[in-house]
Amino acid sequence: MRLISSRLTYGYKILFPIGWYIALAAILAVALFTGTGAISLPPAFFVILVLMTGLSYLIFRGFVFPMADEVWDDGDALVIKRGRTEERIPLSDISHVYYFLLTNPERMTLSFHKPTAFGPRIPFALPLRWNVFTKSPIAEDLKKRINAAN
Secondary structure, eight states, X not given: XXXXXXXXXXXXXXXXXXXXXXXXXXXXXXXXXXXTGGGGSOHHHHHHHHHHHHHHHHHIIIIITTSOSEEEEOSSEEEEEETTEEEEEEGGGEEEXXXXXXXXXXXXXXXXXXXXXXXXXXEEEOOOOSOTTSOOHHHHHHHHHHHHHO
C-alpha cells in the first residue's frame, strides 16, 4: 500500500488550530495585562477578536476537521482512516474526484456512489509538492483509475 495523503494532516487538524487559539489568547492577554488594561482598548478590538475566533472555528469545522487522517492506495481500493474509523473502499464505489488546485494544503475530495462510514464524501490533504502550478500526479492517476473502474 502507498500513502497518498499528506503526512502533515495531524499538524493541519490538531497543531495549527491549537496554535491559532493560543495566539489569539496571547493577544488578548497582552492587551489586557499591559499598560492601562482593558479600559484603554477600543471596543472594536474585542469585537474583532471575537469575530476572528468565531470565523476561524467555522473555517476549521468546514474545511480542516472533516479531512481524512490517512488515505492509502491499495491497488483496486483505497483504505481511508479518520479517527478510529477505517474503511476499505473499492475504486468502483467512488463516483467522482474533486481536486482543488492552488489551495494550501492541496485538497482532494472523493464522492461515493453510496454513503460510507465517513458520509457521502471525504476530503483529504495531498502531500506537499514543489511545483503547485501543475496538476497533482496523484490526483490525475487516481482520476484515471476511478474512471476505468466505473
